[in-house]
Amino acid sequence: MPKINMVQAINLALSQEMEKDDSVVVLGEDVGVDGGVFRVTDGLIDRFGPERVIDTPLAESGIAGFSIGMALYGLKPVCEMQFSGFSYFAMHQMESHAARLRWRSGGRFSVPMVLRAPYGGGVRALEHHSESREAYWAHTPGLKTVIPSSPRNARALLVSAIRDPDPVIFYEPKALYRAFREDVPDEEETLPIGKSQIVREGKDVTLISYGASMRPVLEAASELSARHGIEAEVIDLLTVSPMDDELFTGSARKTGRVVVVHEAPRSFGPGAEIVARLVEKSFLFLEAPVRRVTGFDIVIPLYQRETEYLPGPERILKAVRETLDF
């Protein structure tokens, strides 16, 4: 098994699915000749040609609506929003059509598309290039919102997303694109959409997160164990919506203490939904208030102040300590 980074893993998922199924097409701004601004689609145009790896004009609503049309005809478009910060241009297409055409047509039509977008901070980028607004999509009925956290699960989730009969928003934590490598088998691998994973077992506290924040969370968990003998159970949502609350409410019933971590602004963010589900399903087991360690309710600052904005290991540790001390 070759060790590859997330960019390569996503590329692998795309190329293998394109190989297997000629209904899979890739499109977006600069995804073809250039291979994508992050090189995620590198080489695809050479292998599959410009009809299947489509450099589109610069228009996000156009890309989404065009993809919807293709999907209605039976193709499986995987479109890219160059940065998630520009995906709001396509919000109405996704909310009003992609998410609804199955329902609107009483099951006659479907929109098996994937909308990929790099999201999140940590890469010293310009304004609009570091946001986390997955909650917009998560709150939209008819969509599924998936966020990987490693090369291997990125590859497997993307394969599942492409094969999913419904529209999937696939947010890629760009801070993890080249952050580390992992063994990714060449053979087919999928991961069920709608399922979370326990990535570290523990009994003292439950840490719930996803995507880019999994790194600081796991760092904090190691530190808790190594330095303080505290064993955190770490849950990676993988799918943000529809949310798999079985796993994390189960874990909370065991540990009684929960900290939720994400980069998105706190208020009305995914963490709120996690807390609500915990209250609904494991209320009697909660021994301390659930803490949210998140981005603040402001525009993510330009990169000199970004580190303080993002939920890093120290903030997580502090929240865990306070939760345990409660």
Next chain:
Amino acid sequence: MPKINMVQAINLALSQEMEKDDSVVVLGEDVGVDGGVFRVTDGLIDRFGPERVIDTPLAESGIAGFSIGMALYGLKPVCEMQFSGFSYFAMHQMESHAARLRWRSGGRFSVPMVLRAPYGGGVRALEHHSESREAYWAHTPGLKTVIPSSPRNARALLVSAIRDPDPVIFYEPKALYRAFREDVPDEEETLPIGKSQIVREGKDVTLISYGASMRPVLEAASELSARHGIEAEVIDLLTVSPMDDELFTGSARKTGRVVVVHEAPRSFGPGAEIVARLVEKSFLFLEAPVRRVTGFDIVIPLYQRETEYLPGPERILKAVRETLDF
């Protein structure tokens, strides 16, 4: 004090503010000659002329972006999205510019605009005409999201919104447009943005809601009192974001039992944030899980099934009983 309905109350707010301040302009699709599809802007064009009451071309992003430009020049545009279901076309303008220009310019510029939009179900409307997606806006840093629940508070809040130096999303519960009349003083009245209200005092359970759902909530509260001797404290958020959690966490500390009600889909909806704040601020006082009585995580159905989708008094009563019985 004349008894007027919410449509008239909003109209009053607009006309009085326009009278007072010539920087206030009204714009949108059909707001001028037609007076708005709900007659909210009726008569304004006759009083203030087509330069100030502007029938725009049919383009929501255009309307929002155009308003931003006006606001940057010092005007106070009050733009209408004909239905909130079409406001997503303007999402990127609001997220990327209206919400950020003060921040981006280090305080040099500001965008004192109001984006009005009728939202919610209950009027036997076509698809896209009954949604509640206030959570999109509420999750967007830099915006304020305000939702009135009666003619009088609609008028006062809109005046405050127009005078607010920052962009305000003003969602109007169209089910309440003509549902009832209220005394609305002709004299100036404002309501602070960012403040909730206790609209009914009680000691047994706290009901938190806003906008269109206030009606079934108050109905349920009366019924609880009349039939069961249960005194519900009812809180009207009025401002959804930035959220005033002081008031409702205080009430929860008193009653220990809370039910949250809104039309928006449950998951990742405003109710989740309320639960999260309750857990953060009144954890030890909660005697039962907070219940969410909300729209379901699906597209709101066409009107024949709408009643069952919307959180009505019966669903609220059931949730309250279960919360009390917990």
Next chain:
Amino acid sequence: MPRKAINLTCKVEYLSILDETGKLDKKLDPSIPDDLLLRLYRAMLLARRFDERMLVLQRQGKIGTFAPIKGQEAQVGAAAVLEPGDWLVPSFREMPSELWRGKSMESVLFTYGGYNEGGYIPEGINNLPVSIPVGSQTLHAVGLGYAMKYRGDKSVAMVFFGDGATSEGDFHEAMNFAAVFRTPTVFMCQNNHWAISVPRSRQSHSKTLAQKALAYDMPGIQLDGNDVLAVYAGAKEAVDRARSGGGPTLIELVTYRMSMHTTADDPKKYRSEKEVEEWEKRDPIVRFEKYLRGRNLLTDAGVEEMDEDVRNEVREAEERWLEQIGKGVDPLDMFDHAYAEMPPSLRAQKEELERELSEKKR
């Protein structure tokens, strides 16, 4: 290099074949077979009668808000050019075209009656469901067109939208994508002169809507939209071009919304009776009928019989619809078709509603 004129192709034509008195311009006759002419006439009449009937139903409270199509029946000339394998992408004022392509009147009643059942379109009929967000569906027709080309299918996607829709960014993006990718897409703009209360002249500063094609170096043409022969001829040219790899076309149908925007609208607030009367003289059905009578394809008796026939068809559809809705609806259906497979948390919500409804019954 001096200040010099750039040489651009700027041709935008106007085509009308039947004048308001039903007189044919022979040079332009698209030579439609007689039986098709009669089918077109019948389709227009059916649409008119159904529209009238829906207005009654709406006023009786039996259906909700709906968008009358009166005056825009000649659009069927465009739909008639399509093959079954082609796709129709309608907005909300294409009931005549949708029926032509096989959609049932019941399904229209379902939709306007507030039942989601109306969205279902039987397998084999390639109509998209009605799209309400103005202009947004244009992009779908471009994607469909791309996919047809990609699959090597010689099909065409025809998308309808209004004059107001040309103001939306999506219209522009769709035109641009279609031109860049040369998709087999026919853009059919029904310029009915009003977007609710906003007249065409204030929707866009351009003299015509057809000329918007110039921005994309795409063929654009303006047709007399109340002349079914012109609509047919113009659409045929565009569809043939698209089918043979010639790329997209923008067609502007110059027509008129003779009725209200929707039943929630009062056009008296913003337009004169006189204007409406002027356009009533150009009624597409009257004009076509005159022509067909002139050619002896229709007689008094024939018209009466056909009208009777069409009214029966409407009544029967209404009866079938009433019967179907008479069985009642299961509100739990609202959870159907949200996803191919219902996610667990949604199932839980459905069960929650189920419990509530059964408690209520008790």
Next chain:
Amino acid sequence: MPRKAINLTCKVEYLSILDETGKLDKKLDPSIPDDLLLRLYRAMLLARRFDERMLVLQRQGKIGTFAPIKGQEAQVGAAAVLEPGDWLVPSFREMPSELWRGKSMESVLFTYGGYNEGGYIPEGINNLPVSIPVGSQTLHAVGLGYAMKYRGDKSVAMVFFGDGATSEGDFHEAMNFAAVFRTPTVFMCQNNHWAISVPRSRQSHSKTLAQKALAYDMPGIQLDGNDVLAVYAGAKEAVDRARSGGGPTLIELVTYRMSMHTTADDPKKYRSEKEVEEWEKRDPIVRFEKYLRGRNLLTDAGVEEMDEDVRNEVREAEERWLEQIGKGVDPLDMFDHAYAEMPPSLRAQKEELERELSEKKR
């Protein structure tokens, strides 16, 4: 009515005044005063040197990703037409115009260096901050224009955007609003032939971008964007028209992005060296310099002195910037300017961060 051509105004011209060798077309000479010519030259040189310096700083890791403007310096010809009361609405490749209008080089360094401080523009300078979402700022210039008219101010808003931006729906909506409301807006499209890796020819099917004005019956013109005299003359015509109530204009500046899209981009992946070399021959600074030398407004010594002077100015700005950032930043500033008045729940978050930071220090 027969099939007939519709009579449309279809004039789109191309204007170039200085050819690639610096030769002037006398008939078209905009007769710019000598001192303004020299100021324009200096502004172009300053922008070039600052751009070069930023590339060095970026490669040294002192600033982050930035968008070089090399080759597009003649844009200052357009900015130079504006009065202080007019508004400049830039995208991210208008550093030369922004500096011309009084923005400081430090503030540019702040922005690209990752400090929000760069967004602040001193009172009295009517530049909007850089807008990154492509095309979206065009609407702001239309709203500004409307407000100017509404206030009776005889001002103009000039908005810059790229060739790629013409594909966005917002561009279309802005053009339409501007034409409908006849706002004093000048649309300045910098067609630098590339939108990252997508060439102009695949961005739009139209022969020119200027012709997109035809869709709105708006004047459109193509200018040699590497000829500062043509840029000045064309912009002046448009600004004068706008100021005198004549409404908006679309200007296409035909230019070239001689450098990478941003420092994160490798143009070798998608374009040939030869193409770049071709355009290097048309370098706007070289050409203008030749012309000025020909007119004896510049000499060898003069050029050298000015270059020295400009380099000093860049160095001094950099030094001031370094000094300012040397003082360190307060991360708590990130909460500033989110709202005019900080809401309580945001204040609580700020305090939370404050506690965390102070604990960390300890």
